[in-house]
Amino acid sequence: MIKSDAFHVHLAGLARGQQALKPLYIFSGEEPLLMMEAIDTLRAHAKTQGFSEREVLVQDRYFDWSALINAGQTMSLFGDKRFIELRMPTGKPGREGADSLRHFAEQIQNTGDSMDAIFCIILPRLDTKTKSSAWFAALDETGMAVQIDSIDRIALPNWIGQRLKKQSQEVEAGESGQRVLQFIADQVEGNLIAAHQEIQKLALLYPVGKLTEDQVRSAVLKVARYDVFELTESMLVGDVSRLNRMLDGLQGEGEPLPLILWSVSDELRTFSKVQTALLAGEALPNLLRNYRIWGKREKLYPLALKRIPPKKIKQAMLLAANLDKQAKGLIVRELPSNPWDGLRLIGGLLR
Numbered sequence: 257m258i259k260s261d262a263f264h265v266h267l268a269g270l271a272r273g274q275q276a277l278k279p280l281y282i283f284s285g286e287e288p289l290l291m292m293e294a295i296d297t298l299r300a301h302a303k304t305q306g307f308s309e310r311e312v313l314v315q316d317r318y319f320d321w322s323a324l325i326n327a328g329q330t331m332s333l334f335g336d337k338r339f340i341e342l343r344m345p346t347g348k349p350g351r352e353g354a355d356s357l358r359h360f361a362e363q364i365q366n367t368g369d370s371m372d373a374i375f376c377i378i379l380p381r382l383d384t385k386t387k388s389s390a391w392f393a394a395l396d397e398t399g400m401a402v403q404i405d406s407i408d409r410i411a412l413p414n415w416i417g418q419r420l421k422k423q424s425q426e427v428e429a430g431e432s433g434q435r436v437l438q439f440i441a442d443q444v445e446g447n448l449i450a451a452h453q454e455i456q457k458l459a460l461l462y463p464v465g466k467l468t469e470d471q472v473r474s475a476v477l478k479v480a481r482y483d484v485f486e487l488t489e490s491m492l493v494g495d496v497s498r499l500n501r502m503l504d505g506l507q508g509e510g511e512p513l514p515l516i517l518w519s520v521s522d523e524l525r526t527f528s529k530v531q532t533a534l535l536a537g538e539a540l541p542n543l544l545r546n547y548r549i550w551g552k553r554e555k556l557y558p559l560a561l562k563r564i565p566p567k568k569i570k571q572a573m574l575l576a577a578n579l580d581k582q583a584k585g586l587i588v589r590e591l592p593s594n595p596w597d598g599l600r601l602i603g604g605l606l607r
Contacts, residue, residue, distance in 0.1 A: 257284075285405065290406070291378065299376075315344045419455045443476050443478050446480055481509075490603070513596070540557075579599065579602075
């Protein structure tokens, strides 16, 4: 399975005629905009190669897997080459589907160089278990599997700058320009489709060239969306300003406070266990694996463990426990009257 960067290299090779289209592409990811753009670019190139007829299959509980098998065997009514998409919203084919996908992969391998159709299977972000399944391994071996990752918050300003450049716009050089990009990132974080729309709006409102801070601030709306479980990432990083923005956004969106308190408390308990075991001499890689600390959290934990002393973690855990009591209607002295403000205190402890 390759990452999106390698896929874009493949697309560039296709455009230059240095590479050939694969009979099968498998896309996996959780960011709709990036998935849509990658597939649209592939489809556009396939169209230049004669694959002009598009067919879309959607796997649901009543999906007939023979439709996928037959799609690779039947000819187009109009004699055109086809671009066939199979969308699997859950990424779980079930037993019958798994068998059908393995058979489908074998069918493609047996077609040799004769390509009347290109298949594109679209999946959500896959867990490790699914990636190691027999059906996915068969697809990966047959075609090109691409993992489309989301844009990390730290990389978002640079992504925005690149998008502006594509429409012949840019911010001012130096610190003032970086401040503008950070402002846009704060406004659109967690909502790339809306971010794309806000960037396009700048092209409609202003001519090509440099954008001033006043122009951007007057045009870009607050469209950020925050994930409850990303809140703890800001806590681990010690980014209090982002934590506060996320709390404002989650509160404004009506997210239930008990869920947020549970997420924060669970992270604090896990962090305390890892910290205690690390001080006892256990190896950090083993601890991260045992406590299922993967992805972004796996990168954040080593730095957070160096920065946050055990005393602060204990204080944060006590504060979280008291906030939980307060949220349930109990009176807890020396706490803000609003539990949301108490969550800000936890962020301040861990910065």
